Each structure stands twice: as structure tokens, then as C-alpha cells.
Amino acid sequence: MARIGFIGLGRMGLPMARNLMKTGHDLKAFDVADGPVATLAGEGATRTASAGEVAKGVDCLITMLPEGRHTLDVYGRSGVLDAASVGTLIIDCSSIDLESARQAHTLAADAGFAMLDAPVSGGVGGAVGGTLTFMCGGSADAFARASPILQGMGRRIVYCGAAGAGQAVKMCNQIMAATSMAIAAEALVLAERLGIDPKIFHEVITASSGGSWIMQNYPPVAGLAPNAAANNAFAPGFTTALMLKDVKIFEAAAQAAGVPSPVGAAATQLYQILHDQGAAGLDYSSVIELLRGRASRTPAAETRP
Amino acid sequence: MARIGFIGLGRMGLPMARNLMKTGHDLKAFDVADGPVATLAGEGATRTASAGEVAKGVDCLITMLPEGRHTLDVYGRSGVLDAASVGTLIIDCSSIDLESARQAHTLAADAGFAMLDAPVSGGVGGAVGGTLTFMCGGSADAFARASPILQGMGRRIVYCGAAGAGQAVKMCNQIMAATSMAIAAEALVLAERLGIDPKIFHEVITASSGGSWIMQNYPPVAGLAPNAAANNAFAPGFTTALMLKDVKIFEAAAQAAGVPSPVGAAATQLYQILHDQGAAGLDYSSVIELLRGRASRTPAAETRP
């Protein structure tokens, strides 16, 4: 079993770290918030006073942070790369923009460390249940070393390619999911207006060329699939704010690469409007409410990040 | 077995009519082109000299035509509704715009006939193999009478609701498929630029929330799925011209109903540009070539309808 440093104990990071401990790893943990650090310490983790301290004497350092600037802050100013021992494996599980991911790889490489970008899919449920998918980018060697550790937190550990490839595949998945949701919502609202029974609609489309994972498992209409946020007044699930962050990451990467993305851009703009209408804290499937011309339900004050 | 009149023996209609004959029905057939009528007559169908004549003395009259105006011409000026006997069941299998479908239902109802709109999915392969899906709109009684006949041409016969509901569900499926293709292409081109192996990409996305029927079975990159047009230099399959027709039907219906469709509209515009760049006769998955910045491959002269 390995000694693992873990930075970032949010809604995803805390259960991920916990699963690593259950697997038998020694854990040192840090977060800017004291609460989750204390919680984890109560379960056996070593508490540390700073990000830098976490990195000392561990075999592997894992970060799970909100945005690219946070990863870069930890790799840069916080001093973790100075504090880490030679040979420490660096894994960033955050979902961040490609440019930051590349800079993070450069920082790690310049400091002599092997690094993997390893964003996840599966949400809080997957983090708690240890069933996440990890999309990994970096050297084959780093992937080989990371795999047994990541298996303590997930079910599918996929090698996507060189540095940044994990983030690349993740952002592509997100724009595809967001677009599937948007077009499913547009079609469902039209079908509603035309008097089509949504159950019949769901049954036909799910078996046809218009089908998608979203339509089958997470449709924006209640009563069609057991786990859909639509069943629960759009309580997330995955918030509009988070999906908006992810689709913007895709659009920024597409613009930087000079790849046209007219459909993805239209979806991104739709989620921006949805977000600004007060649905930031609702599940992103609430986009159907915007298309129905209904006011969204969470007060703007609560939901603007 | 029934006496069936069949109008419209194109790439879809001819094999559909043939399957009805194989099932044991008596067939009278008409098309503006002599060739397919002669072909079918050679296989045992009764040849007729006009659309009106087809309608005489049949139990059921089926049309399979390119656009709404053709269906309306047949129901209106051609005189088939005058020629048909009381009790003839009218089925329109064409994929047409909602407004025309509604007018067709009105024409049929005014003339005293039960009618079903029953557009299909499954393409030429499904028409030949008798494995089409029929999406049906009309009275429950008309559906009950039509089902045994449609089963001679298809595998799934689905009741979608009242008059026009078949067209409604069909158009929704098409915009969802077209959008799935467009966003899959956008994501795949970005992934290519970023050096991701398309096979890995396909494998990951297919099992994730970004997955779709299109991504799994009909991706726009060669070598990922056995039946994709991308494997064969975008020979159709389903042409850009036909998909453009279908997505415009959705957009027109959404605009008429006052339903926003920003993502569907962006996809529609992308296929219009693709079409105009010379890809009308290529499979619609050739949209990936446009996104790659490559010239399309069919000369405009051949492909403009």
C-alpha cells in the first residue's frame, strides 16, 4: 500500500480520499476548509497544515480542485513540488481547461516528476461508490504506476494518450452530453406542444438513431428514467454552473485549436443564458424549463458562484 | 390478404411495395416514372396509368413520396380521394412537414376516409429487409387497421398519437440524430487535433454520458463501427440533402409552435452550409470533413437537387 497525499476535499474529493483509505492506503490530506480535513482525520488520515506539507514523504500526490488556476496554484506557489520527494507520482483529478493542464504537466516535468491528468466522470455518486471513470493523460509509465491507486476510487481507468489527453476526452464527453441534453429538451418541448405522450416519445427515440445516453438515462422530463433529476424538480445531479464551466472549457480548446464548433457553441450559449436566469444551482437538465418559457426556480442570489 | 394501392416507387417505395406483395397482398402501383412500375408489374403487381386509378377498388392506399406538396397533390388534384371506395384506409408513409401532414389529414377526413401518417426510419436497408420502424399518427382505429399491413414492411409499428404525431416523432428523431452527428464530429475533430486515438475516444464516449446511437453505430470517422458511411468515403447511407430536408421540417414546426431551438437551428445551418459546399449527395456524416476544413468530394452539379 502507498502513502498518498490528497489536496481538495470537496463533494468529490472527500469520498474519493475516503475510498483510498478503505483500500488500505496511508493518507495525508489538506483542504482550505478545515471541516473535511477534520472529518477525514477522524477516520484515520494524517492532518496537515498546508498543501506543501501534504507532499512530504508521499509516494503519490493527488489533487481534486475546482479550476485550472487552483491546480496551478498548488503546483506553483504552494511549494508542493519543492516539498515532494524524488519519484513522487503526481495525479491531478480535477476537470480543468487544457491550457492549465498543459502548464501543470510542464511544471511537474520541470520539477522532475511524472504526472497524470486524470479527470473523472460519474459524479458524487460515483465518487462515494468508488465507481468513477478516470480518463488519463500522460506517459504510459505514469499511467501504469497510477492505475492500481486509481482503482481504489473507480471502476474504469482508461488511458487516453499523452499529457492533457485525459482532459481532452473529458471535455469532449461533456460537450456531447450537454448538447444531447439541449437537443433532447428542444425536441421534447416541441413534442409536448404537439400533444405527444413523453413516454411514447422516450420509448421510440431510445430505440432509434436520435437516441443518446442522456435521453435513455437522464432525460429532462419526469417519469421516464429512474435517476433523472427531472424526477426531483431538477435538484442536482450535476449543476448548470458545473456544466457551463465544462462546456466553456471545450469551446476554449476548440477556439485555441481552430476547430469550428457551431453546435457546441450554441449549446454553450444556451447554458449561459440558463445559468444567468437563476438556474446555476439547478441540474442542467432544467434547460427544458427555459425552453418551455418558465421562470427557473432557484433565486439568483443563492446560485451565482 | 388486402388489395393495396401504392403510389411512389422510389428507392424506399419500391422495396416496400415488393415486401407487401411477398406478404401476399394484391398490389396496384403507380409512379411518375415508368421504370419501377414496369419492374413491379413484372413481379405481379397491377399496373395503372394514373394515381387516381390506383385508388379504385383497394382496401388501403399507401403513399411514399418526397415532400409534403407531393402528398397534397396526390390527395388533392390527382383525384385519388374521389376514386377511392368508401372505407378505404389511407396511409402516408412519406416524411413530410407537419403543416402538410395536417392538411393531408384534413383532406382525407373531409372526403370521409380514415388516415394515418406513418413515416419510417431505417433507410433503404430497412425498406429492403422489411425491418423499418413506422411512427404512426391518427385515430386508434386507423392504427389498428393499418398495423397488420405495415407489419409486412417493418418490424416496429409504433402508435405515437393523433393526426400528425407520426411526423412529429420522426422529425424529433431526425434533429436529434443530426445534432448527435454534428457534435460528435466537432468533438472528434478537436480530439484528432489534440492527438487522441479515435478508437480510444469511441470506446470511452460510447460508455459515458456523451454517448449516442450515432456515436456508437454511425460515427463520422472510419474504422470505428462496421456500418458507418465514414468507412466508405461517405457514400450514403443517408444523404446530406435528405437530412437537411428533415431538420428543416423540425425547425419549421418549432418556429410555428413557438418553441426555441437554438441548438437544432445551429445544426440545421451547419448542414445547409455543408450541402451548399457540394456534399448534398454524400452521407450527412461528411459534416466532419467540413469541420476539418476539407473540400467535399461530390461535384455541385451532381448533387444539387
Added chain:
Amino acid sequence: MARIGFIGLGRMGLPMARNLMKTGHDLKAFDVADGPVATLAGEGATRTASAGEVAKGVDCLITMLPEGRHTLDVYGRSGVLDAASVGTLIIDCSSIDLESARQAHTLAADAGFAMLDAPVSGGVGGAVGGTLTFMCGGSADAFARASPILQGMGRRIVYCGAAGAGQAVKMCNQIMAATSMAIAAEALVLAERLGIDPKIFHEVITASSGGSWIMQNYPPVAGLAPNAAANNAFAPGFTTALMLKDVKIFEAAAQAAGVPSPVGAAATQLYQILHDQGAAGLDYSSVIELLRGRASRTPAAETRP
């Protein structure tokens, strides 16, 4: 002076008819609403009981109606073309879709009448002040005959080309104005967020390549131009509902002609969303409120047409 029949006495038609009377024409008037007919009769017009009756014994028949179906109803079922004398000039001042305009021309021509489509710009203010612009489509002869009459209601009478050309130019102007408004609003909201003084912004852009009639004369921010609806909490002016109708006319014509319109389509979708959020009865410059993430101000119940 001419004997003129006038059908459609709404917010535009009533003052237009009044101006014709002031010019010295004899007027027969009809509307489905009794109020404006009575008003006009009180000012000297001949009151009629039906649309058909208006057409009897006039030199020129003018319609000013909301949508294409109304023009077609008047030309078709109402019997005006049967009632009109040989040589009556037919002018439709309604802003309608191209397909309906063409059908109206065909109905008129089939009945032996010269017709002009002559939609206007200038709004209620222009109708009252007699300063409208008329964009005219039809034969040069019909235009020559219509010009002196139209000059009683407007300042600029422009010949745009053959049948439908007036509607074509009108719809192009509307999509350009709607798009100018939308992009001005997007830019102004970003400028606001970045702390730019809107007056400086207005001054710079108005003199630069990004300038537009809208930005100069009708910007969506208060205090920049004297006649902007933004100065008056977005009281119309020109409602979102009317602008949405107009941009849909453009989009339908572009789709029918096979012309890509990705930017116009995006603007159209934005106004559909704005409309559905409750701004149908507000000026269309209220699109800036949607982009600011603010709830619109008119209750949906009042504004849905």
C-alpha cells in the same frame, strides 16, 4: 382623387387610412373590429358590412393585415376579388411571409388584377405622421399607378422589383435590424461588466466599423439616443412579438431558398427565448435584459399573442 377601399384598421392601418382621406381620397373601410370602422366613418369614410363590399366600385384596394393567412383569406374566401371592378389596383401593405405574398400575387393575377406587395417601415409613428417607407414588389406599371396613392401615406416609395420583392427587402431589413440589436446588446452588456461608460461606448462605436442605425438611433441602453425604447423601460416601440414574427419570415424564406443563415438563425432563437420569458409585449430592445440575466417585466398572460 381616387376611390379607395381599405381593409385592416389596426394600429397601423387606421392612421394610414386617415392620411389617405386627408389627402382627398374617397375611402371605404372595413375591419373585423367595429370600433375603428365607426371611428373612421365618423371622419367621413364609407362604412361597409363586409370585406367584399369594400371592393365594390373602388379604383384601388389596400389591405393592412397581421399575417399572410389574413391576406390570403381576404383575397380568397372573402370574395373581394370577385366584387372588385375590372382595373382595380390591389395593394397589400401587410408584412407577410414570402410564400403567402406569392400566393396573393397569383390569386390577384388569376382574377385579372394588377397587384403590388408594399410592406412598410416606420412604425406607428410613421403611419400617423405619413412618413412611412413603402418597399414595393410587382410590375413597373402597378408601381407607377400605386405611387401617387402611397405618397399620401409615406415619404419614400421604393420600387424593389417583381412580385414579392417588397416583402423580400422588408424581411432582410428586419433580420438586419434584429441582429444589429442583438449584437449591440451583447457588446453593451460585456462593456457594462467591464466597467465601460455606455456614453463613451456609444460615441466610439457610432463612429466606427461596428456602427449601425440601431446603435446610433435605437440603442438598448437608456440615455444614449432620444427615441430609444430603453429610455422608457422598454415600452414599445416595436414589440418583441412583432420582431419575432418578422425574423421568422426571413428564416423561413432563407430555408426555402436554401440560403444559410447561421447568424440570423441565432438571433431568431434569441428573440424566441426572450418572447417566451414574458417580453412579447415589450420593445425588442429588451433583449438586453435577457442577456443581463434579469427577469423581463411584462406578465406572460398579457403578452402571449
Added chain:
Amino acid sequence: MARIGFIGLGRMGLPMARNLMKTGHDLKAFDVADGPVATLAGEGATRTASAGEVAKGVDCLITMLPEGRHTLDVYGRSGVLDAASVGTLIIDCSSIDLESARQAHTLAADAGFAMLDAPVSGGVGGAVGGTLTFMCGGSADAFARASPILQGMGRRIVYCGAAGAGQAVKMCNQIMAATSMAIAAEALVLAERLGIDPKIFHEVITASSGGSWIMQNYPPVAGLAPNAAANNAFAPGFTTALMLKDVKIFEAAAQAAGVPSPVGAAATQLYQILHDQGAAGLDYSSVIELLRGRASRTPAAETRP
């Protein structure tokens, strides 16, 4: 007269520097390319071997560079801020992204220098003729000091607000111009298809609510305005590549600020497609050719930047 250092002698920078010399300023110049430095030295400028050297002993340091990273390189790694004397005024005339502009201001401020972002409009013609517009962001004091110098190169020197405000207004102007061009082109292509004479179209729209600076002065159809690139087979003028860069800057800023930009995003995507179809080196008004379904005219090999 002032001692001025000038870095970046491209198609814009060289004539700008020349105009400063004509005004009587002492000029030190640097560029990564030797040619323009030699040219300017031949006209009386002091030649320097490095960017750092330019900054020594000048009152004012001006940069005119392609992208944000170049400005940041000059301010950062090149050592100019170390080399500059206390009190040197720093002016960046490059059109760059907002994030880089802010970083540049921070670098300058941290080193103790007053700085102005002062991007220009007016193109090569304005640079040669000394008729540029400068949009300036920074302290009022920096603006006051810079104005007399900038007047040597331009006609309108506008104070837009605090640090970054010049870039903000510039990017807004660019997205508005690009969108005006796109919608003018969409409307003109539809008008062409419908048989409208472009001269009539131009005359009507120019005087109506759909009018814009672009439509009036730089329309994408030949023969309508004297200086339009359309008159000369779309020889630039302002290239698609440069316009694409500018609209991406707007979109990035809007996304960072959380401002929806559905219309601007659609225009941006259209220019990306145009660029990738081989029109990077053509004037951006060549977007009309894409909408007409015509192949663009410059080989991709020459035009990809």
C-alpha cells in the same frame, strides 16, 4: 519632442513609427525581422539589437504586436521593463485579449510604470495616413501624457476608461462589425436568390433600421461602395484570419465575464469555417462566398497562419 522606443514594425507598426518620426520625435526601433528595422534606420531611426535596448533612455515605449503572448513576452522576458528609465510611459497599441492586457498592466504597474492599452482601428490605410482611431485604457494621467504622442499617428484619441478599457471597446467594435458583415451577407445572398437588384437593396437598407457602417461603406457585394474589398475579388482589406482572431478575443472575454453572446458566437463560428475553407488570407467580406456555396479562392497552404 519625445524620445520614443517602438517595438513591432509590421504592416501597421512600420507606418505608425514613420509617422512619429515625421512629427519630429526621436525614434529607437526594434523588430524580430531585420528588414523593417533597416528601412526605418535608413530614414533616421536609431537601430537597436534587442527589445531591451529599445527601452533604454526613452520617454515613451510603444509596442505594436500580433498577440497577447507577444506583448507579455516583451514586458516580461525581454527585459524592457528592467531597462526602462523611471517615468517612461508604456503604451501597447496591439489588439490583444483582455486577460493578457490586464497581465500587461500588472507587469507594468509592478515595475512602477504608467501604462496605456491603446489598440487602433483604421487598418493599414489609417496607419499610413496617420488617421487611426486609438481606443485607450488606463489612468487619466497616462492618457493625458499619451495623447500628444498618439496624435502623431491618429486622428481620434478616445479615452475609454481604466486598464483594459481600450481593448474592451475595440473587441466590441470588432464583433459588431463582423456580425454586421455576416448578416448583411446572409441577407444579400437571399436577396440575390430572390432576384433583387443589389443596388436597390443597398439604397433601401442603408436608409433603414437594418443599416450599418458595414452595409454602407464596406458591403460584401461589388459595385456598391468605392472602398469595399468585394470590388477587388476580396483582396484584403482586413483578412479573415485577423477578424477571426478579434472575434475570438470578444468571445473569450464574454465567456470569462459570464455574458451570453449567442449571436456573436454564431458569427465567430461562421468565420472559423470560412477561415478553414481556405479564405484566411482573403478579406473577411468573402464570407458571402461561403454563403453562396462557392469555393474560396486562396489555397489553404498560403493562408493558414
